[in-house]
Amino acid sequence: MPDIAFFGFAAVTVLGAILALESRDLVYGAVSLGVSFLGVASLFFLLDAAYIGVFQIAVYIGAVVILILFTVMLVGPAKGEGPTEFRRTALFIGILVAMMLGVGGALASPSAFSTNQPCTPECDLAQFSQSLLVTYSVQLAVLSLVFAAAVIGALTLAKSERGTA
Amino acid sequence: MVAPGLAEIFYYLGFIVVATLVPIIALFLIVTPRDAKPSPMKLETYEAGQMPSGRGRTRFIIQYYPYLLIFVIYDVVAMFLFAWALTLRTLQPPGSGTWPILIFMGVLLVPLAYSIHLASQRDLW
Amino acid sequence: MADPISDPIGFSLEIMTSPLFFKVAVFPGLTSIGIIIALFIWLDRKITARVQLRVGPLYASPLGGVLQSFADLIKFAFKELFIPRNADKFFFVAAPVLALIGGAGLVGLIPFTPEWQISNLELGLPAFLAFVTLSPMLILLAGWSANSKYPFIGGLRSLFQQTAYEIPLWLSAIGVVMMAGTMNLIGIVQAQSKPWVIFLGLSIPGWYIIPQALGALLFFITATAEMERIPFDLPEAEPEIIMGWQAEYPGFLFMSAAGASFVRLYAFSALFSVLYLGGWMGPAPVPALLWTAIKIIIVSSLIILLRATFPRVRIDQLLRAGWTYLLGLAFLNIVITYLLVVGPRI
Incomplete structure (x- = not known):
């Protein structure tokens, strides 16, 4: 199935x-x-x-x-x-x-398609949060800078396009 | 053998398939026995009683475009917050996720304030 | 299990009598959704009429005209189905039908009781909120496909409106996830089962509407905006843009479009009662399903009352309020919930 x-x-x-x-x-x-x-x-x-x-x-x-x-x-x-x-x-x-x-x-790699341990979606998500918030917390801060740059960049591009038109 | 969570997803897919079939069958049942009598006036689009003029897909103000742009980013941010909220009590060591998420949100509130400030200046858009 | 080839009648009988089939086909599945659309149309008319000192539907049955909306739905099915000239035929037909199916898909995630649920997804709450985001796209396509001015304006308005309510909606639901520690809808209801305080022998149930009062209010407002009902019915806006994206729809397709809005009213009332009002649990020993029904009727009547009493907001007001007040209050709600759950420490 x-x-x-x-x-x-x-x-x-x-x-x-x-x-x-x-x-x-x-x-x-x-x-x-x-x-x-x-x-x-x-x-x-x-x-x-x-x-x-x-x-x-x-x-x-x-x-x-x-x-x-x-x-x-x-x-x-x-x-x-x-x-x-x-x-x-x-x-x-x-x-x-x-x-x-x-x-x-x-x-x-046949092994690449096999899971290493059985896990419900929720514990999967818990592992994801654990690594996101604890292990990679510095990367999370950098990610927020990337998002911030994306917001400001998108606005600036959209604005200048209208300004020249 | 499928995981229990997967079985529920298949139930849901089955439900969606049945829910898709029923209106489609109903549509065919309704359409086939009808004697459609289209006339040119009937097929015109509505424009307050006048004959429609110009393009149907009119130009629309771009004024609110910045909201659409920042929406794409803050949608992602909301998904990250969900992951944090779920593990608020189970994180090891406890409470260790608070400072990272505070910094994350603190950094992202600055461009949010800037974009709302920009969006309110209507002559820019 | 009978063999489908050698014993087709026995096989079909087994399928027809299986509990899953009953759930999909009758309750909480398709048949009940159809009946509840008609009942909600009736409720909508009756409450609006009462507020405006009218009587509303009256003659079609001894129960105050309940059968009127069923008759209207049947009448719609026999109207001529024509598609405007220059319209995009595929999306014109597909968009309202898909909106109706999407509404039914939302109902499929709701636990009316632990037994009466079609699919108990582990991530029921975010799945519900994610499927909700598909409806503005369908409305935009419906408005675009008609190749007419009013529907197109309505579709674009729906798109902008989504940017205003979507993120406050997600953030107000986060408060519930923080308190319950799960995203499973059944788990959220079970987390509310512990009584809050016991006062003079009366136990006040631990429903999240008490600790999450701000979140519940925000969720209520943003859900009303999602359902595109007055005061947030900008994409339809009957006096301004003549029913907006539904303006060109004939017969069955109009019924699908209007029905989809009522299915979403039903699904969101049910979700609100699950998230904040303790779902199927209640203080009195009444069947669980009845509690759910009572709560759904109360929440949906409140939403309908808004329609009868409030004027429409303007789109710039809505966008501005969504991105400042609603978003700010949603963040405040998250902070309050953090203080409630973890305490004043970081």
């Missing part, structure tokens, strides 16, 4: 990603990206990393895709440029590389 589910979710993720690249209408592209993120979130749920899955849904679909959608709609009814020969080749190469990476990874 988890195997079938895994292949289903993986197919949703990959198809969503391909559609996001290939669709002519940018709004459809953004929504396909959301579907792809939903597939990734489901994969996280399947891996018993439920919190990361919830995180994925709330942040990526709830905020990032919406930001993309808004920007696309703000730009207006302009359609994205259609798929060209070069992009088809790039897509083919990308799929090939992804397959090689997947197969290579699976061949290289």
Whole structure:
């Protein structure tokens, strides 16, 4: 049952990603990206990393895709440029590389896909918090600086664009 | 063998699938026996009784765009706070998470105040 | 378990009589959701009418017109389904139906009692809040797809409104997680089972509405904003932008869009009673399910009363208040909860 589910979710993720690249209408592209993120979130749920899955849904679909959608709609009814020969080749190469990476990874380390200890999602999250707040507390402070820089940078970029226009 | 948490997730997925099928079946049942009589006027969009003019997807004020930008960042911050709140009492050594999260939030309140200050200056946007 | 190939009738009977099927199909699943949509529409009309010194629906049954909203829902199903010219057909149809499904998905996470719950996710609370974030995207797509001015303005307003309420909503729910030490919804209710104080033989239940009074108020306000009900119904705003994103919807699709809003009213009332009012527990020996029902009715009636009494806020007021007052009070609530749980030490 988890195997079938895994292949289903993986197919949703990959198809969503391909559609996001290939669709002519940018709004459809953004929504396909959301579907792809939903597939990734489901994969996280399947891996018993439920919190990361919830995180994925709330942040990526709830905020990032919406930001993309808004920007696309703000730009207006302009359609994205259609798929060209070069992009088809790039897509083919990308799929090939992804397959090689997947197969290579699976061949290289069967142990990489086995969990070391059984753990409920909650204790998983407790371990995550422990390492985030205690072990890597300095990194957390640096992360807050990164977030702060992101906020100020985004505002400055958006503002200056309007100022020159 | 699946973990107990995983079984609940599969129940939930099953529920969503059933919940998806029911309105779709209802939609097909409703659409098929109808004798649709579309007319040009009926298919026009509503614009206060006038014939619609101009683009349907109008321009909208960009004035509130900074809120959307900072929302993306502070959504992530809220998720970090959830992780802290869950382990408030179980962290080892106890109470060790408070200073890191205080510093984390303290650093992030400064750009928040700055962005709210910027967002309130309407002529910038 | 009967074999599905050799004994299809026995197999289907076993499926139909299994408790999980009953939960998905009848209660708290789909059938009950459909009936509760109609009941909430009736409650909405009745309370609004009482406040405005009218009587509301009256004739359709001896019980004060309960059957009126069922009749309206059936009537909607037989309306002609047409899609405006130049509309994006796929999203125009898909968005309201998906909104309805998303609302049902929220109900699937709620524990009405420990037995009456479809899926007991370990991270029920953040999962609920994360699935809630999908609805502004659907509203935006619905508004965009109609290719009309009022729906598009409504969809964009929904998007901006989300930025105002989303983070205060998460932060006010954090107070409950800090007190309960779990994100499982059943665990949160069980953490409220210990009585707070025993006074003259009366035990005041340890519901989180007492220590989390500020958090509960914030959650109530932001949840009302999430449901897009007056005073926060900017994306619909009937007098300003003519029902906003629902303006172009015909028949069944309008029913889905309006029904989705009532399903979310139901889900959020249930979540509020789970988080702050002790879920299925109560001081009197009444069946657990009845307690849940009473609390849901009280909370949803309060939300409906707001609709009948308050004027609409402006979007700039809402954004400003969301990012300053609501966010600041949510941080204050976290500090208060920290002092309650850990004490005045760091």
